[in-house]
Every structure is written in structure tokens, then in C-alpha cells.
Amino acid sequence: MNTAMNQALGADYDTKIPVELKANMRQQPFILTDVFRGISLQKTRHLTNINFASPAGVKLKMEVYQPAKVGKYPAIVFIYGGSWQSGNPSAKPEFNRYMAARGYTVFAIDYRHAPKYKFPAQLDDVNSALDFIRSHAAEYEADTDKMILFGRSAGAHLAMLAAYQPNMKGIRAVVNYYGPVNLTQGYNEPPIPDPINARAVLKAFLGGSPQQLPTLYQTASPINYVVDNLPPTLLIYGSRDNVVEARFGRQMYEKLRNKNTAILLEIPWAQHSFDSIFNGVSNQLALYYTERFIAWAVNS
Template identity: 70%
Template sequence: MFYKKVLSWLALFLSFTSLFLSSWIIIPAPNMLLLTLAVGAPEISPWLFGLNLLCLLLSFFCIRRHQLQRLACTLSLIGLLICASVLVNIPLTQMQMAKAMKQELGADYLEQIPVQVSAKMQSYPFSLVNTFRGIPSGKTRHQTGIIFATSAGVPLKIEVYQPPTVGKYPALIVIYGGAWQYGNPRANSEFNQYIASRGYTVFAIDYRHAPKYRFPAQLDDVRTALNFIHKHAVEYEADPERMVLLGRSAGAHLAMLAAYQPDALPVRAVVNYYGPVDLVEGYKTPPRPDPINSRAVLKALIGGSLQELPNQYQIASPINYVTHSLPPTLLVYARHDHLVQARFGRQMYERLRDSGNTAVFLEIPWAEHAFDAIFNGVSNQLALYYTERFLAWALFSQ
């Protein structure tokens, strides 16, 4: 009898817990502590779906008291429905992404990619198996702690990921995010290793952080890194004529600025994962809720408020550098992003297109900021699939 009571209360507790975790798929996080749940919950929705289903079965078969059973089953059913809202949207989102790629790059863009390159890419935009086992990656070579510059006494380093065999490969320069205040080149190492195993030399670069170092220190460091990579490309088996910039969040902001400068080193393309593009409007209309205090973050970067330094906010906004001859740009944004709102990514896409540039805008309906921190998550599988194809198109078909 005691055993049955314990099992009943355990089933009820698990139902509450699974619903609590699942609820962050639809509830916006009010602070940084809960933001982790809001980022992760959609990405592990297949796991949570299974957990809710298990709780439903436990509640139905193990709870004898009718009221408790009904409560636990209701909680589990709500959790199942929330998780299903992600899973049933995957095929539609996949089709919309495929349509956007063909619309902007050409209906035959995949045919322009060499067979030996396309053969290495993921075969499917989403794999439930990969959600549970992880995305398979190949062997790579990894060099760490390479100092490319010392700025204001701060040593700046590069992590280099290379394919397993010696050769000459196109280069992907990766810039990490972190509100311009924290982070390091070791971030997103799974992605860097995966891309290197597919035949790219990946450079993950560093930059100085705010608030101690204010803008444009970060941009200066990125440009210094690009010059270093260009100069030492042969040493690291990279092709200086085939380089792409990829950044996440603050890193995407810096990638766009570096690529769009009038005197920028030429790159084949830019990949922007949920990056700020208009700091003026971002300051004026922060997200709600605003878990990182966006205005405080921008003031730390620029050195003051929009009212105090309006020109600096303009200078630091990539959207103000759009001209008619920029590298092709892939923009990947999350519709539920409460750090960098997806509407800014769409505005950047429209500005680029109106100026005669090639741009692709991909939006993930259920995702939150930094969704790709879960490398084998639902959203990153989709983003990675189309990022791979964009990179191959930009570097091998032109």
C-alpha cells in the first residue's frame, strides 16, 4: 500500500515537472536564469514529448485516486500538446526554408554545388535519430591558443579546426556571441568541428570585451584577425580567395560590420545567426520581456545612452552600411527571440534585397535566442542543413 502511494505521488510530481519544463517552449523568459530553459526547451522537445507521454502512462496506470489521476493526466496532456506544437511545425518550416533558399539563390542552386561537396553534407533537414544520438561528425585536426595580435595588452587568440588530411580548403571565420562582454573562441566547438570535417578550415577568433573596451575596439580586433588569416592562409591550409564570415548574436553584428565596410577584405559571403543590425531601434524598442536588459548592454558597448551618443549608435549599426555590392548574406533568426527580435533580421533582409544584394532570410517559428547552443536540437538541425548548403553554394559554385 505504501509503495503504491509513493508511486502515485512520484507520477504526479513527474507530470508537474515535465509540464514545467515543456511550458518554456511558449513562455518568454523574464530573466537570464530562466532564459536557459526557454532556449533549451524547444530544442529538446522530442525528449520532452517522450517524458510527457511516459508521465501520462504512469499517471493512468499507477495513480488510483481519481482526482489525482485526472490532474496528473491533464498536466501530461498539456505538456504533450505544447511539445507537439514544435514537432508538427517542422515539415512546414522545412518547406518554407527550402523555398526561401531557392527563391534567392536560384531553383538550381543545389545543382551548382559539386557532387563531392554535397555528398558530405547532412542528407536530411531534420532527423529524430540525430536528436537522440547527436549529429555525426568526422575526424579533424585542432590547433589552439594561436595569438594573432595583442591589443591594449590583451592577447587575442584563434582556434583553428582543419579537415583530417592536408590540403587547401575554403575558410570559415567564426565570431562568437556574448553581448560583446563575454565568450571565447572555444564556443560552439561542435559546430566548428563538424564544419571542418566537411572540408573547411575553420578559424574561431577572439576580440576584446565591453565595457572595458568600447566600440569600435571589437570591430578593430575582428579586422585584425581577418588580416592575420589572409596573410597566413597558406600556413593553415586555407584559401584566401574563398573566405566566409559567420557570427552569432554579437558576433554576427561584428561579422556584418567587418564584411560591409567600404575597405573590407573581400569575403565570399556572410552568415548572420540572430545578430543585432540596428542598434538605434534596438535601444528605442527593446524586447518584452527583456531578460538581459538590452539598453544596459548597448550602453556598455557604446559607452553611453542613445541620447548621449546618437552618432556612435548609427556608426555601430550594420544596417547603415548596406550598399549595392555586398557579399551574399544568410540571415537566420528565431521568432521567439527575446534578445534580438526577428523583425530586425527581416528588415535587414529587405534592405539588402532592395539594394540589389543576394540575401536569404530563414526564420524558425518556435526558437529562442542562441537556439544552436543545443547542437543536435531541432532548430539547429534545420539551420545547419541550410547553412551547409549556403556555404557550399557561396564557396564552390561561384
């Protein structure tokens, strides 16, 4: 993982991270005592129930996590997973609190769910959230010239789609935790075993199969948006993931790496949603490199 970071960002990438920020970051990729005592989250401010849009009469809300001290901070926009069908901005708040305590304003956003609302409704909602964040940046102490899009699973898929749109402003980087990238292939080659019934999930999200809707599947696949000069991308997958297989992360990395800054970190024993255990081995590894990647991106 160190080698992957150094190859993509340069062996001296950590010199671009301010000393005061680095001092508050995790000092080792894995700390055994944290498995038992937990990872310190420290004091933050937390705002809830912020309505940012109401498409088709559906009230979409976000939560905001801020450092304890008033200021102006780089923004992390977090998008939850749940097969595009479930979830809410309150999901897995530990990461949001952790990053807020280290000098970021974190926006955890909502989006409409399939099957009632099909793609591109979810991407439209992410874009609405980004517009709201930009227009209310001063109120929430966010520097919208330094934004990171971060997503897990279905949320990572949406984060990549949003970050890779032409003329997207202020996005310094995108972080993808085990997100689907090639929906056509994901449908045609489902995992074995297939715990969530991948084909049923994709039909609910898009309204049919790739044989019925080939263009829509292409449009909804982040791998088809790879061009020059995209925001730097961090991809983290688990080798034992049977929901979104690591081969899709490798496929995305291979397409990105020739034209863009991209890092693939594959955790050998990890499964889907490995970061659900925040103080576990897999998440400690992911967190160590994720916070360094984000710090590099907003300070480069």
C-alpha cells in the same frame, strides 16, 4: 525555407555544389535519430592558443579547425556571441568541427570585451584577425579568396560590420545567426520581456545612449551599411527570440534584398541561441541550409 533559398540563389543553386561535397552534407533538414544519437562530427585537426594580435597589451588568440587531410580549403571565420562582454573562441565548437570535417578551415577568433573596451575595439580586433589569417593562409591551409564570416548574436553583428566594409577582400558571404542590426532602434524599443537588459548592454558596448551618442550608434549598426554588391547574406532568427527579436532580421532582409543576395530563414518556435542544442530541431534546420549556403557561396 526551401522556397527562400531557391528565390535568392536560383532553383538550380545546388548544382553549383560539387558532388563530392554534397555527398557529405546532411541529406534532410531534420533527422529524428540524430536527436538521440547526436550529429556525427568526424575526425578533424584542432590547433589552439594561436596569438594573432595584442592590442593595448591584450593577447588575442584564435583556434583553428582543419580537415583531417592536408590541403587548401575555403575559410570560415567564426565570431562568438556574448553581448560583446563575454565569451571565447572555444564556445560551441561542434559547428566548427562539423564544418572542418566537410572541407573547410575554420578560424574561431577572439576580441576584446566591453565595458572595458568599447566599440570600435571589437571590430578592430576582427579586422586584425582577418589580416592575420590572410598573412598566414598557407600555414593554416586556407584559401583567403574564399572566406565566409559567420557570427552568432554579438558575433553576427561584428561579422556583418566587417563583411560590409568598403574594399573588404575575399569575403564570399556572411552568415548571421540572431545578430543585432539596428542598435538605435534596439535601444529605443527593447524587447518585452527583456532578459539581458538590452539598454544596459548597449550602454556598456558604446558608452552611452543613442540620445548621447547618435552618430556612434549609427556607425555601429550594420543596417546603415547596405549598398549595392555586398557579399551574399544568410540571416537566421527565431520567432520567439526575446533577446534579438526576429523583426530586426526581417528589417535587415528587406533592406538587403533589393540590392543584394539575401536570405531570411525564420524558425517559428526558436529562441535566442537555438543552436546551443546542436542536435536539436532548430539547429538541424539551420545547419542544413547554412552548409548549403556556404557551399554555394564558395563554389559560385
